[in-house]
Structure formats: C-alpha cells, structure tokens
Amino acid sequence: MSSDLDLRRLDEIPDPAAATAAPPLPPAPTELRASPPRSALRLRRALAAVLALVAALALALAMGPRSDLVEASRGGLVPTIAVSLLAAAAGWFAASYRPSRDASRWAPWLLAPFALLAIAGALHSGAGVPGSMWRATLACLAASMAVAAVPLAALVFAYRHAFATSARKRSLALGVVAGALAVAAMELHCAVDSAAHMLVGHGSALLLAGLIGLAASRLTRA
Amino acid sequence: MATASGLEAADLNASTPPRAPRSGADPLDQLMERYATGDDTAFGPLYEELGPRVMRFLTRLTGAPHRASDLTQETFLRMHRARGSFTRGAAVVPWAVAIARNTFRDELRRSATRHERLEDDDERGPIATARSTAASSEEHAIASDAARTVQAVLARLPVNQREAFVLLRFEGLSVNEAAEVLDATPTAVKLRAFRAYEALRAALSQGETDR
Numbered sequence: 001m002s003s004d005l006d007l008r009r010l011d012e013i014p015d016p017a018a019a020t021a022a023p024p025l026p027p028a029p030t031e032l033r034a035s036p037p038r039s040a041l042r043l044r045r046a047l048a049a050v051l052a053l054v055a056a057l058a059l060a061l062a063m064g065p066r067s068d069l070v071e072a073s074r075g076g077l078v079p080t081i082a083v084s085l086l087a088a089a090a091g092w093f094a095a096s097y098r099p100s101r102d103a104s105r106w107a108p109w110l111l112a113p114f115a116l117l118a119i120a121g122a123l124h125s126g127a128g129v130p131g132s133m134w135r136a137t138l139a140c141l142a143a144s145m146a147v148a149a150v151p152l153a154a155l156v157f158a159y160r161h162a163f164a165t166s167a168r169k170r171s172l173a174l175g176v177v178a179g180a181l182a183v184a185a186m187e188l189h190c191a192v193d194s195a196a197h198m199l200v201g202h203g204s205a206l207l208l209a210g211l212i213g214l215a216a217s218r219l220t221r222a
Numbered sequence: 223m224a225t226a227s228g229l230e231a232a233d234l235n236a237s238t239p240p241r242a243p244r245s246g247a248d249p250l251d252q253l254m255e256r257y258a259t260g261d262d263t264a265f266g267p268l269y270e271e272l273g274p275r276v277m278r279f280l281t282r283l284t285g286a287p288h289r290a291s292d293l294t295q296e297t298f299l300r301m302h303r304a305r306g307s308f309t310r311g312a313a314v315v316p317w318a319v320a321i322a323r324n325t326f327r328d329e330l331r332r333s334a335t336r337h338e339r340l341e342d343d344d345e346r347g348p349i350a351t352a353r354s355t356a357a358s359s360e361e362h363a364i365a366s367d368a369a370r371t372v373q374a375v376l377a378r379l380p381v382n383q384r385e386a387f388v389l390l391r392f393e394g395l396s397v398n399e400a401a402e403v404l405d406a407t408p409t410a411v412k413l414r415a416f417r418a419y420e421a422l423r424a425a426l427s428q429g430e431t432d433r
Contacts, residue, residue, distance in 0.1 A: 005416045010391040013422045016369035016376075017278065017392075023287040025277055028269040029295050032302050037260030041306035097309075161300065162307040164320040165402050222304035222321050 041162075048158030049092055052151030052181055059147045060185035068191050076193065081184045087206070088180035094173040095159065133194070137201045140190050144182045144205035152178035152213060159220045167221035168214055175213015179206040254314035258305045269298055272314065275393075276322050282388045283326050285377040293329060297322040316395060320403040323385060330381065368426060375425045379418050386411045387418035 036044065066072060155174045163170045183202045190201075250271055257264035276297050280290035300321050308317060376384055382404070389400040390411070400415075401408045 005412045007390065007397075007412060007415060007419075009423075010387070010415060010419050013387075013391060013419060013426070014368050014372060015392055016373045017282065022274055023277060023281055023290065025273045026291040026295050028266065028273070029299050029302070032265070032299070035303050036306045038258045038306040038308070038310070039260070161303050164304065164307070164317050164324070166405055167324075168405065221324055222300055222307065 045096065045158045048154045049177075051154045052178065053088075055150040055154065056147055056181040056185040057188075059150065060188040063143065063189045066187075066189055066191040069188070072191070072193065077187060080198075081187050084180045084184035084187070088177045088184070091173040091176035091180060095155075095170045095177065133192075133197065136192055137197050140186060140192065140197065140201035141204050141208075143189070144179070144186050144201065145208060147185050148178040148182035148205065148209045148212075151181045152209065152216070156213075156216045156219055161220070161222050163217075163220050164222040168217045171217035171220045172210050172214040174220070175210040175216070176206060178213065179209025182209065248313065251312075251314050254305075254308055254317075255310065258308040258310075265302065268314075272318055273298070275315065276318055279319055279388065279393055280322055280326060282376065282392055283323075283384060285373055289329070293322065293325050296329075297325045300325060313399075316399045316403050319389070319393065319395070323403060327381075371425050372422055375422050376418075379421060382406075383414045383418040383421075386414035387422075390415045391419075 069077075152175060155177060156171075159170075159174060183205055186202070186205070192198075192201075250268075253264050253268050253271065257268055273294060277290055277294045280293045280297070281287050284290050284293065297318070301318060304321065308314070376387070379387070385404055386400060386406075389395045389403060390397065395403065397408045397411055401411045404411055406414075
C-alpha cells in the first residue's frame, strides 16, 4: 500500500505561509522554575529504580517470608525471581533509552506472552480447581498490585514529563518494571507455587501493572 | 524552497531514509546539548533559533497565530522542564516538534476546539490579510486564493492527517522522524499525509474550476 503513495506530490500543495512575514515570536518565558539537568535526572532515576527495588523487597518482608523459603530456594524460586528481575531491567532500559523505531514497534508485544500465560493458566485451572485456589490467586493478584503501586509511583515520579515521544510505550515499560518487581517480591512471600496459580497471579499482575503504567502516560509525557 | 523540497521529496518515498541522521554536529543540537547539561545561558539563543520554527509549526496546526503564540511559550516551558531528558546526540528539532505537538493536543483536549475553523478565528489575519494586501496582480490574487484554500482545508482536516501533512510538507521532517513525533508507523504517517494531500488537491482543483 505504502509503495503506491507518491509523497513527492505533496510539493504540489502551496505553502500558505511562504510569502508572508512570519508571525511575531512571543517573548521568551522569563520565570522559569528550576529544572534538573541531565546528570541530576540520571541520578534521580537511578535512585528511583533502587527505591522501587527496595520498596518491593520491604513490602514482601513486611508481609512475611514464605514458609518454605529454604526448600523453595533450592527449587524454582531463584530462576523465577531472576526472570522477574530480568524483565524489570529490560523494562527500565526500554523506558530510559529511546527505543529505535523497530524496537518500539514490537515492544508492546512483550506483554503478549504474559497475557497468554494468564489465559493459559486460567483455562488450565478452570476445571477441577477448588474455589479456595481461585480466592488465593485473586488475593495474590491484589497483593501483587499493592506491592507494585509503590515502585510504580516512584518510577512515574522520577520520569514525570520526561517522554517527548513514545510516551505510552515507555510508560507501559515502567508499569512492567513495577509489575516484575512485585512478582519477584511476591515470590518471596507466597508459598503457593502451582503452575496455574503462578500463571494467573503473576501473569495478570504484570499485565495489569503494564496497563496502569500505560494509563500514567499523561504524567510522563513531556 | 525548491531545493529543500526536492531533497525532502527524495526522502519521502524511500523505505530507508537517505538523509544522514542529524547529530550533535548541528549547531542547534549542540545548543540543546549545552542546555540539557545545565547551561542555562543556552536557553535564550535556543529560543531565538528554534522559537520561530516551533511558532510556524503551531501556526500551521492551529491556523491561529495568537493560539500558536501561547502554545509556543508553553512548548518552551515544557522543553525547559524536560531538558534533562533530552537524549545525547539526538536531533533537537523532532524533539521540540514532538513537545509542541503534545502541547497542541493537550490544548485541543482542554478547550474542546477540535472543530474550530480558521474562518471563525478573529486572528487568521496575519496569513490571510498579508495575502490580501499583496494581491496587487492576478497572480497574487490566485496565489492568495490558493493559500487561503490550503489553510482552510488544513483546519478542517482530521488532526492526525493535518499533523502528518504539516510535518512532511512544511516542516521538512523525514517520514521516519515524523513517525517518531507522531508515535505512529511510517506507513501510517504516509497514509495520513497522502489523505490530506488528496483533500487539499481536490479543494485546489475545485477552486481553479470555479475561477
């Protein structure tokens, strides 16, 4: 389709302002509030990332470590936390550094696996799973979102008015960071480690946090 | 103008833009780099150099110089607020234009003037009036009519088409730069600009027929 669009023809349209005097430039704003230069912002954002991580861990500890922490650490706990932290780092990188055009095109699809995991988990657990499991999963999801709120607030505050372009995608990435940190924290607290529980509880937490980040793009847009 | 347009035209259809990316070698980009790293004295020169371009862009989007004037000041306030977020080595023009576009969009939402027409605006004068006073010959009169038609049709176009057309035709951005500013794919930007072109071309042809 795009190859049919001969945009050279745009030059046929005359510029209405070409032969007129430019409109007068208004006076430059004089009362400028102090704004941090790049170095200060970098420090602020690094501190926000550390604060987000510490806050998630502190909330997990406040809720209490899981009863099987020692056994779980020999099993799937460490890889799960490692993957979550990797997802958080990737999200932080995507938000901090302007993604290339190609990267920004596929970035939203990063959430697709989490959505599929959540759906697959829900379908898998739909049959034969007691209601108590669903209640535990919903409670886990609610707790994850509560844990994600503090990191997300810190990150949105650090990145407020920062994104001139791709604000929605980069805000979504901030949400993923918060969601991934919350998932890692919940892994330290929640001893339920059935596949269905983790897929629904954790997949949905990442997805929801990403969407909340997306909704916060009004705050992060320059 | 013709040279610039020719260069741009070569860019427009290319899947990979042949234009070298603007880098820190551009004096304007260097000025922004100084400002982003905390040199407050760079703001004045930056405003002098970049302000007219932002003002012109916003005038074309709004069709109303008085609104463009307010939005230009708002744009530079936002640029000041976000200066530390300016990426090292990036080009300042697309960045500033993106912020100007955000400012314009926010103002649209605030004042619900989406359907405001240029002909309803008291201050369309600077473009249209200057044309009128210059209409001392038939050519000028025809050019004046065409300019008014373009401005009026632009004001009626859907905002996303108007933005794409203005960025590609008048602001000299490449398709990829415009796509970044508009947070859209290059294909979508081309499509929007072409739709705008078709509407403008039809209006201009109609005007020629009427004469």
